[in-house]
Amino acid sequence: MNHVPHPPRRSPADLCALLVVSIWGSGFVFQKVALDEFNVWTYVVLRYAGMLALAWAVMLWHHRRTREPLLPPWNDRARFAPSGC
Numbered sequence: 001m002n003h004v005p006h007p008p009r010r011s012p013a014d015l016c017a018l019l020v021v022s023i024w025g026s027g028f029v030f031q032k033v034a035l036d037e038f039n040v041w042t043y044v045v046l047r048y049a050g051m052l053a054l055a056w057a058v059m060l061w062h063h064r065r066t067r068e069p070l071l072p073p074w075n076d077r078a079r080f081a082p083s084g085c
Contacts, residue, residue: 034043063070072080 034046038046059070062068069075
């Protein structure tokens with residue numbers, strides 16, 4: 001009897017890796033289009049502001065979901081300062 005092996009199941013980690021690679025790869029296209037539309041400094045400011053807004057949105061979403069504090073305690077903030085947090 002011939003046994004036909006089933007293809008391996010895709011795990012959530014595989015799908016996340018595919019998503020990350022797709023976003024990373026398409027970023028080059030969007031960057032080229034954006035640099036054709038804006039000057040370099042406008043692009044840098046918009047990119048930085050967008051990532052800052054996205055980071056705060058993720059932090060707020062996490063805070064509402066888990067009720068963990070948004071920021072580290074005052075006595076730990078000196079350790080986070082080198083990372084820019």
